[in-house]
Amino acid sequence: MKPVNVGIVGLGTVGSGTFNVLCRNSEDIARRAGREILVTHVGARRDNANADTTGVTVSRDIFAVAEDPNVDILVELIGGTTVARELVMKAIQNGKHIVTANKALIAEHGNEIFAAALAKGVNVAFEAAVAGGVPIIKAIREGLSANRIDWVAGIINGTGNFILTEMAEKGRDFDDVLKEAQALGYAEADPTFDVEGIDAAHKLTILASIAFGIPLQFSKTFTEGITKITREDVEYARELGYRIKHLGVTRQTEKGVELRVHPTLIPESRLIANVNGVMNAVMVQSDAVGPTLYYGPGAGSEPTASAVVADVVDVARALTTDPNNRVPHLAFRADSLSDAPILPIEDVVTGYYLRMHVKDQPGVLAKIAAALSDSDINIEAIIQKDQADESSPVPLIMIVRQVVESKMNGALDKIRALDVLADDIVRIRLETLDG
């Protein structure tokens, strides 16, 4: 069969990795794809010493790749949502298939991009946008196609997981580990995107859409970062048999779809609780197969390139396929997407870890227990620690399970009104992740 011509736009970390993997493994890739995959055009605003583009057309004007009549598949690896969107829309108008690693682009503009692609009969592939080299998009869209999916929970930001792992394993503080992560290149100078959960929210938005067949709705994702997690909470959680992870969770309920990123206690016996360092993992609970989990590197040059190139091979195989026979972009056919609402966080049911510093007065525990009990909230586990000295407040830690958030908010207000707290209540959501 005739070779497939690929244009790569962006020659940064992922772009140079993609270029190099396609060159290094070209023979094995051709044995699998049944044809050669050739990089014939690179669009890059500047040279990159990590990729030897000798013999390949290189354009400083990246839009030249979208206009090149010889390019079958345009691989967008410049990142961002402005120029990238313009480039991808232009390439689609020119009848090119798209492969991208750009989670922000898909999460924020995917609905528009997929509609344009469908109208032109071209394919848009985005495996690399979630969990880097882990083929999680393929697993959910194709591997689990027999199932009604109940929920998806993922550790989908390596930087955040590195920080929480170091805090848990070495008893370090958040700020201390963040500085190391920045020195190691795991975290950006401005770490907001990672530690506040925005990056994870982009990925979770995509996971929710392919799991439940709903349009992409990034703006409705609830997002809470990990900056307020303390060493103290990590240690109490461990004492109670839990790990704290920054989890993206999306669940289909009768009332709507939950879509939320927040620090989460998970029982230590769950496999996903043991996913450490910069690694990613996504757990999927569905009706036929039950629980499955997918684990691997969620970022980096060649791990991400692995997913990009797998998409290129898939798109190449489907070049001549009737578009109706391709895997739909959001797993379900565009004309059969669901209009299930996204639930506000107040309507979400989770468990909770609560930590209070209470004044050392008689009857405090009874008052707090009564406030919870008045809201029909049952305490499942409790730790009351000795105070450091007689004048300091007493740490009181509780685990409660399965409460709707609005009810928990009400109960916490009642506790605050008791005037027994030395400072505000710390509350972290808890998921048991059983079936």
Place this chain on the structure above:
Amino acid sequence: MKPVNVGIVGLGTVGSGTFNVLCRNSEDIARRAGREILVTHVGARRDNANADTTGVTVSRDIFAVAEDPNVDILVELIGGTTVARELVMKAIQNGKHIVTANKALIAEHGNEIFAAALAKGVNVAFEAAVAGGVPIIKAIREGLSANRIDWVAGIINGTGNFILTEMAEKGRDFDDVLKEAQALGYAEADPTFDVEGIDAAHKLTILASIAFGIPLQFSKTFTEGITKITREDVEYARELGYRIKHLGVTRQTEKGVELRVHPTLIPESRLIANVNGVMNAVMVQSDAVGPTLYYGPGAGSEPTASAVVADVVDVARALTTDPNNRVPHLAFRADSLSDAPILPIEDVVTGYYLRMHVKDQPGVLAKIAAALSDSDINIEAIIQKDQADESSPVPLIMIVRQVVESKMNGALDKIRALDVLADDIVRIRLETLDG
């Protein structure tokens, strides 16, 4: 698009699960596949109370399904390798696509079946043959298509993993747990197939072929069971920071391909060491992405059905695809398979756990250490236990790393010749599973 007609042959555990999943989730499956998937014909020698086949043609002569001109895809779920092979070959001759969960059939007759399918231009899909509901075939063949795969290691028999987990977590004996597994229905009355590693060898044969593009070579798989693993070894392994798992390992080396199933010590920090109970997991190490892992239920009615139905959807999507554009059965095009030899176990390099009961004499440890050292084998860790009483032998446990098996055999012979052993040496292979 017009519906796809499926004939299911075999209505046992997996057959009834497949039937039920296709009925229960028919709407969601059609939203994904873009057409209805209808079961129009069932071949079953007897009724099954777990599947309501009202309104579906049921034939007691299962070959009637292979002859039915209205059946597009024949789903083979009768198991075994004799009638199943005949049925599948007949259906292929009649131009039907095949989906099967039959690991023995694919491992032992896959080369012949795929050749026949290729000649007729039909597809044979077998996701359910390895690790049940975990989409590991798809992950390796498609998700990792950019990579040169270095090795694959899997816990691919749930019965064996259940037994080893119970031994490790509850300090129970092999025979005791096996009896419980039989009572729970996890293990057959004759457990040979599971505990001697034959089932795992079937699955590993398939994994090796799709990872490295080699023909299926079941008869060359080295297989060692778990029946000789004792509680004592499980406990010493744990003391040294390892878990014992029944692992299938296939590795591509310069000299050839390793293909082996045996009890294996794995560092407890590896995620796969924490895969417990009847669950399966497959770890893949490859050049671009690095390590990835896939976890889930490896057996059972609906978990296996999940993989069968996903295959049906995939095959339905590719019905009108040029066969050259389909994913090749063994991941690589049939005309480009590799003739790399399978290495005999004597040429395989692994680490080792050694346990000896030595006579309580002066200088015994020095003699043993010298025997190993003479063979250039370095001891990495050692435990010498107090003897139970003065007359009993002394337990001596050692970890060594990275020795070719033939050299280890020679060293063990030297130790045996020392006349310091109270009984024979126990040796269990060890894999660090780093990159």
